[in-house]
Structures are given as C-alpha cells and as structure tokens.
Amino acid sequence: MAASTLVDCTAFAVGCLLTVAGGVSVLSGRAPSWPRHVERTRLFGVWALCLGLFCVTQPPALRDEVTGLGAAAVDGRVALLLVSAAALLLGVRKPRGQ
Known part of the structure; x- marks a missing residue:
C-alpha cells in the first residue's frame, strides 16, 4: 500500500511540475534550461502541459x-x-547533417 501511495504522490508531483513548466513555456516562449533537445519551445510547452495534466489525473x-x-x-x-x-x-x- 505504501509503494502505491508513493507512486501516486510522485505522479501528482511530476504532473504539477510539468504543468507549470508547460504553462510558462507556452505563455513566454522560453523552455527551462534542462531540456537541451528542444528546438521549438512552445511545442515543448504543449508537451509538458499535456503530459503534466495527464499525470495530475493519474492517482x-x-x-x-x-x-x-x-x-x-x-x-x-x-x-x-x-x-x-x-x-x-x-x-x-533534428540531428545535424539532415
């Protein structure tokens, strides 16, 4: 039971973090410094926002x-x-050279 609660709390916390990061990226056009693979910051924001909302509703x-x-x-x-x-x-x- 404790492991399940930990997973649910973690999913909720990650969801909240991604939702906030996604909302900021969509509104400001800036991505956090940790995703170095991002080319389009607003699309990163849409990804984070959608995945965050999904994770928030996961528990x-x-x-x-x-x-x-x-x-x-x-x-x-x-x-x-x-x-x-x-x-x-x-x-x-995209990888360089293509």
Missing part, C-alpha cells in the same frame, strides 16, 4: 473523478497523451 482518486465525468473526459485524457506525443516529436531538435 486513483482523481482518475475516478475523471471517469465519473463521462466518456468525453476519459477520451480527453487519451487525447492529452496523443497531443503530448505529437508535440514532443515535432519539437525535438
């Missing part, structure tokens, strides 16, 4: 709340992952 209590909102909310969580993946792929720095 069982919040996931049950989302499920209770209906099928559109559950589909919205899946859409967050898809948009996150697309933004990550589009925002990654």
Whole structure:
C-alpha cells in the first residue's frame, strides 16, 4: 500500500511540475534550461502541459473523478497523451547533417 501511495504522490508531483513548466513555456516562449533537445519551445510547452495534466489525473482518486465525468473526459485524457506525443516529436531538435 505504501509503494502505491508513493507512486501516486510522485505522479501528482511530476504532473504539477510539468504543468507549470508547460504553462510558462507556452505563455513566454522560453523552455527551462534542462531540456537541451528542444528546438521549438512552445511545442515543448504543449508537451509538458499535456503530459503534466495527464499525470495530475493519474492517482486513483482523481482518475475516478475523471471517469465519473463521462466518456468525453476519459477520451480527453487519451487525447492529452496523443497531443503530448505529437508535440514532443515535432519539437525535438533534428540531428545535424539532415
């Protein structure tokens, strides 16, 4: 039980961190210094924001709340992952020479 709670708290904390970093990147056009592979900072922001919101709703209590909102909310969580993946792929720095 304690390991599950630790995972849930970690997912929530990482989600909050990514949500804030993503929101700042989308609004300001600046990425934090740690992601060196980023070419387009706003796409990094979309990736972080979507993944962060997904992680925030990952703990069982919040996931049950989302499920209770209906099928559109559950589909919205899946859409967050898809948009996150697309933004990550589009925002990654291309290798030199290509």
